[in-house]
Amino acid sequence: MHLFSILISQIINGLQSGAIYALVALGYSMVYGIILLLNFAHGDIIMVGAYAVWFSMAHLGLHPIPSMLLAVAASTLLGVLIEKLAYTPLRSAPRLSLLITAIGVSFLLENSFQLIFGAGAQTVPNLISGPSLQVGSVTVSFSAMLTILVSVICMAGLTFLVQKTKLGKAMRAVSENMSAAQLMGISLNRTISFTFAMGSALAGVGSVLYLCTYGQASPTMGSMLGLKAFVAAVLGGIGSLPGAMIGGFAIGLTEALVSAAGLSVWKDGAVFAILIVVLLVKPTGLLGKPMVEKV
């Protein structure tokens, strides 16, 4: 194969994994934008989504399509539930308490799934299959096309929702100034719950796309995925939605190219090196707004 077509293939690989990072990073960014919380349990919502697909296919005997819808619904519900049970009671507490709670929720989810379903991976082979695309000597797998396409549609939908609808306006208002928004008659609880629901739904979509490619769900799958999506969100500028998308794709591409160069062992290192460099050089990320601490 020609060097050029290898490069194209590797870029497609990067876009494929980047699309999933971007979907997860959006959830991080949305939640951070609205209540300044780094929701470290977000990665585990993907895990729960993936188990929902596996469970409904393997145990309830459902067709893949309803299983996927069920997974997105389960993720959404779980996100809202976590927000109601764990974060709402702490809304006026110091931000550090919230952060620690988020880490606690993450551990709780991972370990309870390990307890219930065992530590080994559950497989969902052939969730969706279709013809792969052959362009010259470049093979684009069906799952790669599907992943990139679906995530771009989701991102477009989200952008429309945030920019053009009333709920989106409310979200932006709350993220700008919570108390002022409340004074204007915006329901804080509803808006925050809606934000969590949106972010978790995207994570649910991410889990389905993840399964299309990797076909395995394991209790700890969300932790590394979540951390990398977090790096993507920071790279793009946490709180910024277009930033999260760009960050996600950038992380995916970095991983693919580092691996392709034969340095696959350094793949994780490269991603976290990006985090360090961003925090040192431009802590607000590519598209983040510099924030002034109010006294």
Add this chain to the structure above:
Amino acid sequence: MKMKKIIALALSCALTVGLLAGCGGDKKPESGSNEIVIGLLANTTGGAAVYGISVRNGAMLYIDELNAKGGINGKTVKVIEYDDKGEATEAINAYSRLVSDGITAVIGSVLTGPTIAVADETFEGNMPQITASATAAGVTRLDPGNSNEIRSNVFRACFIDPFQGEKMAQYAAEKLKAKTAAVIYETGSDYSEGLMEAFVAKCAQEGITVTNTEAYATGDKAFQAQLTNIAASQPDVIFCPNYYEDDGLIVTQARQVGVTGTFLGGDGWAGVKDYASAADLEGSVYCSGYGSGANPEFEAAYEAKYGEPITGMFEPLGYDAAMLLCAAIAEAEKQGLEAGSDAYKQAIIDAMKATNGLEGLTGTFAFDQYNDPIKSASMMKLEGGAEVFTELF
């Protein structure tokens, strides 16, 4: 008064005689008797007991069959077994007890740690020892990595890890007529790296060009980048010496990025059928210590005796270890030596070392210069979503 003294004297005499008689009864098995006494060490309780029980049951099945057929040279093989709990200190204690029980050879232990601990002891006493399952180089070698000195009295029935890499390279060259190969392995895993190095070295001898040697880190789920590199050179075979979860992911993603070659693997592949689709796996081959279904007769006999089916390769390896040892004992018997004597033990060791072409359940046995078996491996092929035993290679 005098009478009392006499009675006391008589009584104490009787007691003393009784004590002496007690001593006399605790004799070692007599030479020339109708028994050959061997020891069996296995961890039948504790964490990895499932292996210990399997090896023990396999070995006992062979011994019972042998005794039912008349034993060795008309003598019954008597097995004294102790549980070493998988611990080195327990194993050494158990071995000391076996020595005072008067054994002439020992089968065991099962796990690497206790096996090496016991091997140190048996080496000093030149006691013939065979382990069914300990794979570490240090079992038969005194100082692996630094010298080629071996414990001349210690043998094993299982093949060591790198051996599988060599086997698969040979298989690729001879059976699949492969000209090019690629490897994708996990860095930091002794198992994976050991197999990879052996495979690459053997490929050079067999005239197979290794086009790509791709690595990944523990815990990775995405392999497309490495596999795209492999797809670019489209090798005939891809050697994937990892464990089944990773193997399943790798095969699935390899097919997605257009890798068409045949996948080869080691015994870590066992169970892979549940981790990738039947279509993606079709035609892949891995080697194993024993392929289920390779010997239905043995499997039926095992189930009849123990009420449950074999779990994998440990039962047949236990069976083969007992078989190898008994074959060597038969040689020593032929020489008319006295069971338990040093000459007898040396004769067993010499006979074991000279093993050539002995047919076992897990292959045809001979031993190399390190007392590791040179034997065939069971080739398992993925056919229609099942792992099917095809041949001994």
